[in-house]
Amino acid sequence: MSVDTSILNNDVNTSKIDRLISPIMNKIFINCRKPGGFMGSKMIKGMNEDHLPIHKWGFEHIEVKNDDIILDVGCGGGSNVNRFSKLAKKGKIYGLDYSKTSVNESIKYNKDEIEKGQVKIVQGDISKTEFNDNAFNIVSGFETNYFWPDLEKSFKEIYRILQDDGYLFICNEMQKRDTINPMIQYFCDIMDMKMYSEEEYRKLLESIGFREIKFYSKDTHTQEEFRQYIQNTKPFEIKYMFKRMFKKEYLNYLVKETKSKNLGDLLLRIGNGEDFFYIEEDLNKIAEFIPHWFSVYAKK
16 A cells, blocks of 8 residues: 555645654654664664664574574664674674674664674675675564565575575564554555565466475564553653644544554544553554564575
8 A cells, every 4th residue: 555645735746754754853864764864873772782683583583593693684783693692602793784884883882792703894885795605504584674675686695605504584664564554554664665465476486496484473462562562662752753843734644544543533632733642542442553573484
């Protein structure tokens, strides 16, 4: 589903971002794709903390040997590189990111492991790397492949650098079916994020030569998990975010397109500046924003 912006200022020749969000949010969204500068550095540090729950969930589905050689693509702030280094203590962990800011932050995060020679962080593009053939036991990508401009080319490169019986592991906070939520589709549109279905992944991976393809999905959150997910976000912060982030026309559009009456009511309350609290009823309403976690395992 594509976001219909026909209700918004059509007589003005401005970009979708300019019409829907504030300039400061524009910079934030750009920094999600390729972090840069002071704002990018702050965002990367925040991602190390905010993405911790899904990263832990992803690691439940992979087996890491003590001497594995591993490449983490889109390493961001370096938290997963560090996590791999604790599991493969006699191995070697590489982090790859095309953002110089991400590379710098990842180097800081893994300073001790780099000094010991266990970790190396490099800047580069996963669609064309300088790594040797059959170099890695594991290639991982957490919250990154929906930003890759050419998924097929990138998967072919990963296949080249994987050892026989090595595997690719992709872990994302969203999947294609989540785009039925107009808010998620909105984020995908303005950040040019590309979502894929299980069938699309399977067809592409098999055409390249991958086998034993498995999918994992976390469709629901327990109340405890959800409370952890939002515990650092206070009600007034959500209200502030909505009022500063979206123009009134887009909030109205979200309410119109939202299938759930409960969620629509909550959006209206926030958009109108009303206070709300994390009572059980509001938790259930906000939960509809949470996407489905999704991961892909594919063996060479």
